[in-house]
Amino acid sequence: MINNKLYVVFGFFVCICLISCRQQSATDQGVETSIKINTQKIDKLPYFNTPDFAPSWESNTDELEGFHKIPGFNFKNQLGNEITNNTLKGSIYVANFFFTSCPNVCLKLTNNMHELQEIYADDDTIKLLSHTVMPSVDTIEVLKEYGEIHNIDPKKWYLVTGEKEKIYDLAREAYFADDLYKQTNDKNRFVHTENLMLVDKKGHIRGVYKGTQPDEINRINRHIEILKKE
Structure with a gap:
């Protein structure tokens, strides 16, 4: 039993x-x-036309013409040079928003952007574009000093300043970079975002990445190589 x-x-x-x-x-x-x-592995990137970053796929040339593009802008970089759409015409670039006195998030963004600068040091078709969201403080002189401290190459990586309203409009309406603005619609809110945006040679947003994450730089690198083949 x-x-x-x-x-x-x-x-x-x-x-x-x-x-x-x-x-x-x-x-x-x-x-x-x-x-x-x-x-x-992927061999084609989507387009991002709306603040929710829903991917869109181009099926013909006419449809592509109607896709969202970064509009015209005119700012000054850390050398006092004018930076416009024409400066970046024919270039693939990574854009972000920051301010020089930011003690944590912006430093991570800068360090990761610096890695991209090193990867594409010898490729003049790849540019980096960082907009200050505190233009009243981040003057040309302040940006120049910041660039020197962080070994930023002014020929490849533009730190730009200008009118606050124009920078904020560009951040919100062109790059869709202010998540809370979509909820509050408060234009007086401070713009601060961790996103890096990948823009193709024609001004279309083709990728959005969490810029504080080092692993995302590898993904941006792969996606840039895809865009270079288009």
């Missing part, structure tokens, strides 16, 4: 182990599938 009970208990534990192993196997397979999906 005791032996029968032992057999029953032993059989119960065997069943539990088998079920557990099957569940673990299924989990492992799921993780493996997820990894394959996340590392799947």
Whole structure:
């Protein structure tokens, strides 16, 4: 009688182990599938036309002409030079918004943007564009000093300042960079975003990335290489 009970208990534990192993196997397979999906190579990037960053795909030239583009702008960089759309014409560039006295988030953005500067140091078709959101403080002289401290190449990476209203309008309406503005519609709010935006040679937004995450730089790098082939 005791032996029968032992057999029953032993059989119960065997069943539990088998079920557990099957569940673990299924989990492992799921993780493996997820990894394959996340590392799947792509050969084309979407376009981003709206503040919710819903991807759009170009199917013909006429449709592409109606897609959102970064409008004309005119700012001054850290050398006092005029930076406009024409300055970046024919270039792929990564844009962001920052201010020089920011003690944490902006430093991460700057460090990660600097990595892109190093990767594309010898490629004149790739540019970087950082807009100050505190133009009353971040004058040309302040931006120049900031650039020197952080080893920023002014020929590749433009730190720009200008009229606050124009910078803020560009951030909100062109780059969709102010998430809270979409909720509050408060133009007096301070613009601060961690996003990096990838813009193609024609002025279309083709990628949005969390600029404080070092791993995102690898993704930007891959996406830039895709754009270079278009």
